[in-house]
Every structure is written in structure tokens, then in C-alpha cells.
Amino acid sequence: MEVFIVSLLNGLVYGMLLFMLASGLTLILSMMGVLNFAHASAYMLGAYFAYTISQYIGFWPALVIAPLLCGLVGAAIEMWGLRRVHRNGHIAELLFTFGLALIIEKVVQMSWGLLPVPYRVPELLDFPLFKIYGTQFPAYRAFMLAISALMFGAIWLGLTRTRVGLVIQAALTHPDMASALGHNVPRIFTLVFAAGTALAGLAGVIGGNYQVTEPAMAFTMGPIVFVVVVFGGLGSLSGCFIASILMGLIQTFAVVFDVSLADLLAKFGFVVTSTTPFAEVLNVTLPRVGALLPFLMLVLILVFRPRGLMGTRDT
Amino acid sequence: MLQGKWFSALFGIVLGIAGGHALAQGTIKVAYTDPLSGPFAQVGDANLKQMQYIIDYINAKGGALGKKFELVPFDNKSQPSDALIALKSATDQNMPFIMQCSGSNIAAALIDGVNKHNDRNPDNRIIYLNCGAVATELTNEQCSFWHFRFDLHVGMKAEVMVRALPKDVTKVYLINQDYLFGQSVQREVKTYLTKLRPDVQVVGDELIPLGKVKDFSPYLTKIKASGAQALLTGNWGPDMNLLIKAGVDAGADLRYYTFYAHLAGGPTAIGVGGENRVLAVMSFGENVAPEIGNKEAEEFTKGFREKHKFDFSAAGFRTIFEYLQAAVNKAGSVDPTKIATAMEDLQVKDFLGYDTKMRKEDHQIITEYFVGIFKKGVKYEAEGTGLGWATSATVLAKDVDQPNTCKMKRPTAS
Numbered sequence: 001m002e003v004f005i006v007s008l009l010n011g012l013v014y015g016m017l018l019f020m021l022a023s024g025l026t027l028i029l030s031m032m033g034v035l036n037f038a039h040a041s042a043y044m045l046g047a048y049f050a051y052t053i054s055q056y057i058g059f060w061p062a063l064v065i066a067p068l069l070c071g072l073v074g075a076a077i078e079m080w081g082l083r084r085v086h087r088n089g090h091i092a093e094l095l096f097t098f099g100l101a102l103i104i105e106k107v108v109q110m111s112w113g114l115l116p117v118p119y120r121v122p123e124l125l126d127f128p129l130f131k132i133y134g135t136q137f138p139a140y141r142a143f144m145l146a147i148s149a150l151m152f153g154a155i156w157l158g159l160t161r162t163r164v165g166l167v168i169q170a171a172l173t174h175p176d177m178a179s180a181l182g183h184n185v186p187r188i189f190t191l192v193f194a195a196g197t198a199l200a201g202l203a204g205v206i207g208g209n210y211q212v213t214e215p216a217m218a219f220t221m222g223p224i225v226f227v228v229v230v231f232g233g234l235g236s237l238s239g240c241f242i243a244s245i246l247m248g249l250i251q252t253f254a255v256v257f258d259v260s261l262a263d264l265l266a267k268f269g270f271v272v273t274s275t276t277p278f279a280e281v282l283n284v285t286l287p288r289v290g291a292l293l294p295f296l297m298l299v300l301i302l303v304f305r306p307r308g309l310m311g312t313r314d315t
Numbered sequence: 316m317l318q319g320k321w322f323s324a325l326f327g328i329v330l331g332i333a334g335g336h337a338l339a340q341g342t343i344k345v346a347y348t349d350p351l352s353g354p355f356a357q358v359g360d361a362n363l364k365q366m367q368y369i370i371d372y373i374n375a376k377g378g379a380l381g382k383k384f385e386l387v388p389f390d391n392k393s394q395p396s397d398a399l400i401a402l403k404s405a406t407d408q409n410m411p412f413i414m415q416c417s418g419s420n421i422a423a424a425l426i427d428g429v430n431k432h433n434d435r436n437p438d439n440r441i442i443y444l445n446c447g448a449v450a451t452e453l454t455n456e457q458c459s460f461w462h463f464r465f466d467l468h469v470g471m472k473a474e475v476m477v478r479a480l481p482k483d484v485t486k487v488y489l490i491n492q493d494y495l496f497g498q499s500v501q502r503e504v505k506t507y508l509t510k511l512r513p514d515v516q517v518v519g520d521e522l523i524p525l526g527k528v529k530d531f532s533p534y535l536t537k538i539k540a541s542g543a544q545a546l547l548t549g550n551w552g553p554d555m556n557l558l559i560k561a562g563v564d565a566g567a568d569l570r571y572y573t574f575y576a577h578l579a580g581g582p583t584a585i586g587v588g589g590e591n592r593v594l595a596v597m598s599f600g601e602n603v604a605p606e607i608g609n610k611e612a613e614e615f616t617k618g619f620r621e622k623h624k625f626d627f628s629a630a631g632f633r634t635i636f637e638y639l640q641a642a643v644n645k646a647g648s649v650d651p652t653k654i655a656t657a658m659e660d661l662q663v664k665d666f667l668g669y670d671t672k673m674r675k676e677d678h679q680i681i682t683e684y685f686v687g688i689f690k691k692g693v694k695y696e697a698e699g700t701g702l703g704w705a706t707s708a709t710v711l712a713k714d715v716d717q718p719n720t721c722k723m724k725r726p727t728a729s
Binding site: 114251289 | 353523524527530557560566567
């Protein structure tokens with residue numbers, strides 16, 4: 001029971017962090033059809049910007065400034081890069097963002113070095129909030145939960161209750177019609193791209209000190225974010241939310257359950273011995289493959305429900 | 316100097332006749348392949364800078380046979396296939412040495428590649444200097460005449476780690492990376508626990524996918540639930556940093572016994588929360604020299620610190636080049652077969668003043684080793700954290716001299 005509660009909390013924190021990253025990507029992907037490979041790079045940039053800013057004026061200003069900087073970078077990429085490449089079709093865009101991700105990684109390596117930087121949790125939040133069954137729950141994690149919940153609320157309100165949000169929604173589903181009605185769709189694209197990048201930056205600001213800020217962080221975060229977006233379904237923020245939480249919980253709980261296929265078979269009276277065919281595979285325990293489960297789920301959902309959990313269009 | 320020139324000219328002629336090596340260019344080239352890009356780039360980059368520093372020093376001391384050593388880096392992106400491409404380039408350019416440190420899977424591929432190459436090209440052989448791939452198999456089942464390992468293998472490190480466990484620790488938890496090296500650590504640690512500390516109970520034993528876990532808190536929950544007092548891990552890079560960070564965050568009352576916490580990037584990631592909790596089984600720590608009162612060694616490591624932003628941890632690399640220097644001089648030639656033979660049973664005093672030996676039976680170095688604890692109040696702090704590695708135990712070379720099962724195939728004279 002105690003393990004269950006602690007794991008639930010940890011799964012939620014990780015899931016919410018994933019959601020912050022994935023929500024921006026899902027907006028960009030569903031609206032512009034661009035599978036933005038550089039999205040996780042914005043996450044990394046957010047963490048590094050926040051590190052540098054927090055050295056001079058502290059963590060709290062960094063929490064605001066770093067995402068804004070990332071948003072500016074995103075806007076610049078969209079206006080001067082993507083928009084030109086857009087004319088040459090989706091493959092060109094894909095390759096463009098892929099190249100961009102590599103360049104950003106190199107730039108980060110050159111400006112901040114290859115080693116992890118000492119980006120730390122602010123002192124104000126560096127204490128255990130409460131103890132459950134002897135395990136501390138750091139206040140910073142609660143703060144992460146709060147920030148991401150706030151952000152989810154803000155996006156949701158913004159998309160459903162404001163005029164800009166309604167236009168974005170219209171452009172999401174019917175870009176040509178929205179354009180025909182006189183809305184400046186390219187500007188909306190820039191706005192969404194910048195906002196998505198800023199969200200990733202924000203995730204970086206609060207995720208960078210929760211994990212470790214280093215040049216490989218984009219590379220390790222990237223694939224899982226794509227899984228979330230595809231799993232949640234195109235054009236659906238709530239699908240993305242559910243998928244993020246699900247992935248967070250799956251990865252957390254997979255670690256806790258020490259079971260293998262062999263144990264499962266034993267329940268049906270089939271005992272696996274070393275002579276059984278595939279005994280090696282059958283004896284692999286869940287924690288050993290826990291980190292791969294999201295990818296398995298990606299494959300399954302693409303086969304059985306290509307539009308994702310709550311998607312409105314086919315991928 | 317004049318004599319050196321005369322020597323090299325003579326050897327150039329001799330070897331030129333023998334159809335041999337790139338002596339004419341005047342340097343002894345050492346190909347170095349490790350990840351210099353990608354998620355593990357920090358490891359390769361730190362190694363490269365330390366090696367360059369050491370090579371400059373060895374060259375200033377005269378190199379070998381009046382020639383200077385030259386390091387030629389090749390990025391292998393942590394991929395065995397890319398390491399083999401590096402091997403190909405090195406042999407194409409007649410380099411006598413190839414060096415590789417990180418990744419036992421890559422090392423296994425390199426041993427195989429070097430064996431095949433040397434069999435097929437007796438006039439263009441190459442020696443593989445292993446500076447840190449430590450799976451035990453590499454000098455046992457897979458041992459090769461062309462492979463020399465300059466770091467203790469997992470079995471030896473595991474023994475040092477188990478011996479360092481205090482008496483009051485009776486419950487331990489094992490977490491390792493799911494590949495050749497991690498599995499090797501898992502097996503060896505358990506072997507030595509049974510052998511040396513039968514009172515210790517392994518309450519958890521886990522393999523994690525290499526470089527895939529982003530949040531270790533669930534593991535910590537499990538470790539806490541198991542009642543473990545110490546966590547024993549061979550993890551390196553982000554897998555180790557994130558693990559200890561999660562442990563410190565969860566306020567777990569654990570001691571962490573690691574192989575790699577002292578390497579570049581580790582102290583930064585661990586931070587002050589790791590005080591008196593994190594231990595590293597290490598070949599060297601910056602505080603060893605002042606602790607044993609070796610001024611010269613202290614100056615040498617200080618020199619590195621002044622040039623670079625991170626700490627010097629690679630005493631082992633200096634030993635490598637001292638062995639190369641001694642072996643090349645002893646062989647009187649840059650012919651890999653002669654050097655390999657000269658290296659066997661060679662004994663060198665390392666720069667701290669301890670005895671070391673390159674064991675003939677399996678080409679495994681036997682050297683002293685240290686256990687460091689991460690704490691305050693040391694002379695040289697690590698990476699500006701305010702904490703540093705104080706030596707808590709020193710194990711001499713003769714005490715790590717474990718038996719081996721190598722059946723070495725030596726080349727027939729060509």
C-alpha cells in the first residue's frame with residue numbers, strides 16, 4: 001500500500017512533466033502537421049536558460065524569463081525557417097526540425113560544455129513537504145505538480161474561452177476554411193509554435209533541476225514525448241493529458257511489479273524451466289523492460305487505433 | 316636530442332626495410348575511440364582532455380625512442396560498428412595502438428576485430444589498449460594477446476567494493492545497467508558477497524535498461540520498502556547521476572557504493588545531499604596525493620585543474636603511457652608484436668609510487684585501488700561542490716591479484 005501511494009505520486013509528477021512537454025508538441029503537430037523533432041531541444045534550452053538566469057537573478061525570474069526566451073526562439077524558427085520550408089512539403093519540414101535538433105544540441109554543448117551543469121532546486125523549495133511511510137516527498141515535486149496543473153488549466157481556458165483560442169481550434173480542424181474567413185492563419189501558426197516552444201521551455205525550467213541538466217537531456221526525453229502525442233491522438237489536448245499521465249504511471253508502476261511472463265504462465269499451471277523454449281524471454285521481469293513499455297503501447301495503438309486515444313483525425 | 320634523432324633515423328631504415336610502420340612521420344600514433352558525441356559524449360570528452368594532458372607530460376619527458384606520442388581521436392558514438400571503422404582507419408594509417416575506454420560491448424567487438432586484422436595482416440598489426448572497459452570476460456574467456464587492459468576488471472573492483480562494506484551493513488540492494496558490463500557487475504558483486512560477507516543479504520537485485528530511465532524515484536520507493544542499508548551499483552553517466560539524485564531527494568537513509576560517482580559530472584549531479592553517503596571505487600582521487608604526501612603527484616594533478624574546469628581522475632591513463640614508454644623503449648622498436656611481448660610482465664611504479672604489473676597470463680594490469688568517500692573538509696573539492704573525495708581505503712596491487720581463466724594464443728613468429 002505504501003509503495004502504491006508513493007508510486008502514484010511519483011507517476012503523477014512524471015506524467016505531468018511529460019504533459020507540459022507534449023501539450024506544446026501536440027498543438028504544433030495537429031495544427032501545422034509538423035512533427036517537430038526540435039521540441040525536446042526547447043525543453044533543454046529552457047533548462048539551460050533557467051540555469052544561467054538563476055545564477056544572476058535567481059530562480060523565480062528565470063521561471064518567467066526562460067520560457068519567454070524559448071518562445072522567442074520558437075517564433076523565430078517558425079517565421080524565418082519553417083515557413084519557408086513549409087512550401088516544400090512535410091518531409092522537408094521534418095528534416096528541417098531534425099537538423100535543427102542536432103544543431104541546438106551542438107550549440108548547447110559548445111556554450112555550456114558537455115558536463116552536467118549545477119542547476120539546483122531553489123532553496124525556498126528544497127525541503128521535504130511530507131513523509132509517507134518514511135519516504136520524503138520533496139516540496140519541489142508538489143510545486144511541479146502545481147505548475148503543470150495551472151498550465152493545463154490556462155491552456156484549456158485559453159483554447160475554449162478566448163477568441164484566439166476559438167480561432168486556433170478552427171484552424172486546427174479546418175485551416176483552409178479559417179483562412180478563407182479572413183483569419184491570418186500564418187500568424188496563428190507562429191503564435192502556436194511560439195507558445196508550444198515556450199511550454200516546452202517551461203517544462204525544461206522545472207524539469208532541469210528535478211532531473212539533471214546536461215546536453216543529452218533532449219535526446220533522452222524526445223522519443224517518449226512523441227509516444228505521448230501519438231498515443232493521445234492528434235488535435236486532442238485531453239487525449240494528450242490522459243496519455244501523459246498514463247505513461248508516467250505505467251513507467252512508475254512497471255518498476256514496482258517484479259513479475260515476468262513466466263509468473264503469469266505459472267498462474268495457469270504452466271511452469272517455465274530453463275529447457276522451455278524462449279525461457280530467457282519469459283523470465284525477463286517487468287522492471288527490466290519498464291522503460292520500453294510506452295514504445296510497445298505506441299506500436300499497439302498504431303495497429304489497432306491509428307488515430308490515438310482521443311484523436312479526431314488519423315495520424 | 317641528437318642521439319634521439321639518430322635512433323629514429325636508424326629505426327626508420329630498419330622498419331622501412333621490414334615494410335613496417337609509420338615511423339617516418341616521427342610520432343607514435345595512438346588512435347583513441349570513444350563517444351565524442353551523443354548522450355555519453357561527456358565521458359569521451361573528459362577522457363580525451365586528460366589523456367592529452369598526460370601525453371604532453373610524457374612527451375616533455377622525452378616520449379619513447381626519442382619520438383613523441385600523438386593522440387588521434389575517433390568518435391564512435393557508443394556504437395561497436397563505429398569503433399570498428401575507427402580501427403580500420405587506424406590500421407590504414409599504420410598506427411601501432413588503438414585505445415578505447417567506455418563500453419565493454421564495444422571492447423568485445425574491438426578485441427575480435429583486432430584479432431582478425433592481426434591474423435590477416437602480420438606486417439601491419441595493432442595493439443588494443445583498453446583504458447576502461449572492464450567486463451571480466453575480456454581478459455578471461457575472450458582474452459587476446461593483442462589486448463591489454465589498464466583498469467581493474469569488474470571482479471577485482473567488486474571485491475574492493477565488497478571489502479569496503481562496513482560491518483554494520485547487512486542488507487544491500489543491487490542496481491545495474493542491462494548490458495554486458497552491468498550484468499558482469501551484478502554477477503561479480505554477488506559472488507564476492509557470498510565469499511567474503513556471507514552475513515550480508517541481497518534484498519533486491521535489479522537490471523535497468525541502459526540510458527532509458529528518466530525518473531528513478533520508483534526504484535527508490537522499492538529500495539526503501541526492501542529495508543536496504545546500502546545500494547551497490549555499477550551504473551555510470553546519467554544512469555548513476557539520476558539514481559543518486561533521486562535517492563537524495565527521497566531522503567533515503569542509504570549509502571551508495573559506486574564504481575563511477577567520482578568521474579567528471581558525477582559530483583555536480585550528486586551535490587551536497589550526497590555528503591558522507593556516496594562512495595566510489597576509484598583508480599585515483601585528487602586527494603590521494605596530499606594524503607600520502609606525494610608532492611610531485613599533487614603538482615601534476617593541480618596542473619590539470621588549473622587548465623580545465625573539471626577534476627583529474629585518470630591516474631590510470633598516465634600509467635598506460637608510462638607502460639607504453641617503457642615497453643617501446645624495451646622493445647627498441649615500434650613494432651606492435653615486439654611491444655606486446657615487451658609489455659608482458661612489465662612492472663612500472665606508478666606516479667603515486669605504488670607497484671603495478673601487467674600480468675602475462677591474461678594481459679590484465681594489477682594495480683592499487685582506492686575507495687573514496689564524498690565529504691566536506693578535503694583539500695581538493697570536486698567540481699566546486701564544496702565536497703570532495705577522501706580516501707577511505709587503499710587496496711594494494713598484490714591484494715587484487717585474482718586468478719584468471721585465460722588461455723592466451725600467442726602469435727607464431729612471422
